[in-house]
Structure formats: structure tokens, C-alpha cells
Amino acid sequence: MSVLTEKHWLVVGAGNIGRILIERLLHAGVTADRLSVCDADESRVRTLAATYHLTVINPEQLSGCHADVWLIATPPGAVKGVLSGLRETLRAGQVMISFAAGVPLSWLESLVPSGVTVVRVMPNAPSLVGQGLNPVAYGAEVTAEARALVGELLAALGETIEVSDEQMNWCVGLSGAAMRSLLPVLEGMTQAGREAGLSERDARRVAAQVMLGTAKLALETDLSWEQLKALTPMQTVDEAAIAGLFVEAARGARAKVDALQRKLAEIGPAG
Numbered sequence: 001m002s003v004l005t006e007k008h009w010l011v012v013g014a015g016n017i018g019r020i021l022i023e024r025l026l027h028a029g030v031t032a033d034r035l036s037v038c039d040a041d042e043s044r045v046r047t048l049a050a051t052y053h054l055t056v057i058n059p060e061q062l063s064g065c066h067a068d069v070w071l072i073a074t075p076p077g078a079v080k081g082v083l084s085g086l087r088e089t090l091r092a093g094q095v096m097i098s099f100a101a102g103v104p105l106s107w108l109e110s111l112v113p114s115g116v117t118v119v120r121v122m123p124n125a126p127s128l129v130g131q132g133l134n135p136v137a138y139g140a141e142v143t144a145e146a147r148a149l150v151g152e153l154l155a156a157l158g159e160t161i162e163v164s165d166e167q168m169n170w171c172v173g174l175s176g177a178a179m180r181s182l183l184p185v186l187e188g189m190t191q192a193g194r195e196a197g198l199s200e201r202d203a204r205r206v207a208a209q210v211m212l213g214t215a216k217l218a219l220e221t222d223l224s225w226e227q228l229k230a231l232t233p234m235q236t237v238d239e240a241a242i243a244g245l246f247v248e249a250a251r252g253a254r255a256k257v258d259a260l261q262r263k264l265a266e267i268g269p270a271g
């Protein structure tokens with residue numbers, strides 16, 4: 001039996017990521033009576049809760065919630081406010097996982113009582129279909145049991161890689177927001193398919209399968225980049241320029257999160 005199904009879960013922040021977490025937990029077999037959800041937007045949370053038969057917790061009632069695992073998926077600027085109100089609520093043995101960009105582990109740890117396991121995950125939208133790549137960094141007080149639990153949660157979302165907290169801002173460009181760099185490639189390939197006379201559906205299928213197949217070649221062989229390119233001799237784009245564009249995109253995303261983190265530091269992690 002999955003350890004996920006034995007726990008009570010609370011999702012705080014029911015936007016893009018919160019909704020993905022709820023759907024994947026339900027898909028993994030967690031029953032709706034073990035899932036609660038809280039969001040600042042009352043009508044949004046009520047609609048979501050009605051769809052999945054979840055319990056709604058109002059933001060002001062959070063301190064009365066005794067979930068085993070707290071999934072914090074609010075905007076980064078709201079994390080401090082949420083956790084500050086929970087000092088008297090969270091207990092040793094509970095697990096708190098933050099999905100917020102730019103909020104370091106040390107800040108999270110300073111906001112919760114000792115003994116609470118703190119984990120940081122950089123979410124990735126393809127998790128909606130169980131194909132995400134969600135990097136994880138563990139806090140100092142992580143137990144083997146909590147690691148196993150988080151491992152199962154991340155497996156329900158797709159793949160993972162353990163990184164240091166310092167690498168997390170890079171992870172926004174490497175995985176968290178990387179889909180936004182890749183989607184224009186798919187859009188352009190689909191547009192070309194339409195020009196060739198394919199239906200939108202077929203053009204999109206061709207583009208997406210070619211990207212998926214290329215990714216699988218990279219994942220499932222140990223061919224070098226040059227060997228992979230040699231499998232298709234016709235060069236169609238300025239490859240060095242495109243590679244450079246993606247490096248710049250990742251650097252740019254990191255710079256944005258560094259700036260966000262500096263801004264959050266001005267209000268202080270626990271001040």
C-alpha cells in the first residue's frame with residue numbers, strides 16, 4: 001500500500017500547481033476525504049473543492065488544520081504570511097513542502113517549529129500528466145520516513161533530481177519554467193504542419209511526437225550530441241544560435257528569481 005494514501009494532505013494555494021498536486025494525489029489513490037484545500041480566492045477554492053469533493057479550509061482557519069503533509073503552493077510573497085501564522089499549529093513529525101520559487105530552505109526552516117520536516121520542490125507543469133521533472137532539496141531535519149514519503153509524491157508527479165538549495169534558482173530555468181521555452185518550438189512545428197495541409201490535431205501530434213521521440217533518444221541512448229545529429233544529416237536551423245538561446249533563457253530565469261529572492265529578503269524570512 002502506498003504511504004501517500006495513509007496521510008492527510010493540505011494544499012495551500014489552489015492555482016496551477018495546487019490543482020496539479022490535487023489531481024496527481026487523487027490519481028495516486030489518495031481519497032478525497034484525506035485532502036483539504038485552502039486558497040485566498042474563495043470562489044476558486046469552492047469550485048475546485050466541489051469538483052473533487054475536497055474539504056475547504058479558509059485561510060483564517062488554517063491554524064486548526066492537522067494535516068500530516070502541508071503543500072505550500074501560494075505565490076512566493078505569500079509564503080511568509082502563511083507559515084508565520086502556523087508556528088503554534090505545526091508539530092514535530094509533520095512535513096511541509098514548499099513549491100514557491102525564490103524562498104530558500106533556511107527561511108522556511110526559520111518559520112516552522114523544530115522537528116517539522118521542511119522540503120523544497122521546484123514544480124514543473126508536465127506533472128499534470130505525471131511527466132514532470134521536479135527538483136527537490138531537503139531541509140536539515142529530514143527523516144528517512146519523510147524522504148520516502150516525498151519520493152512517492154514526486155514519483156506521482158514524474159521524475160525528480162536532488163539538488164542543493166543554492167541550485168534551486170537555476171532550476172526555474174532548467175525545469176520549472178522551461179516549458180515556456182519549449183512550447184514556441186512546438187507551436188512553430190505545428191504551424192509548419194498546418195502549412196503542409198495537416199489538420200491542427202495531426203500537426204500538433206506530429207510536432208509533439210517528434211519532440212518526445214528526440215527527448216527519448218537523448219534519455220535512452222548514450223550517443224553524444226554529434227552522434228545524435230549525425231543520425232539526421234540535414235541541418236535545418238542555426239544550431240549553435242538556438243543552443244545559445246536556451247542557455248540565455250536559463251540564465252535569465254535564474255536572474256529573475258535571484259531578484260525576486262532579494263526583494264523577499266527585504267521583508268525578511270522571519271521578521
Ligand SMILES: NC(=O)c1ccc[n+]([C@@H]2O[C@H](COP(=O)([O-])OP(=O)(O)OC[C@H]3O[C@@H](n4cnc5c(N)ncnc54)[C@H](OP(=O)(O)O)[C@@H]3O)[C@@H](O)[C@H]2O)c1
Pocket residue numbers: 012013014015016017018038039040041044059073074075076078081082099100101122123124125172176177
Ligand atoms: N506554475 C509553474 O509552472 C511554476 C513553476 C515553478 C515554480 N512555481 C511556483 O509555484 C507556486 C504556485 O504557482 P502557480 O503557478 O500555481 O500560482 P497561481 O496559479 O497564482 O496560484 C497560487 C494560488 O495561491 C493563492 N494564494 C495567494 N495567497 C494565498 C494565501 N495567503 N493563502 C492561500 N492561498 C493564497 C492565489 O490566490 P489569488 O490568485 O487570489 O492571489 C492562487 O490561487 C509559486 O510560488 C511559483 O513560484 C510555479
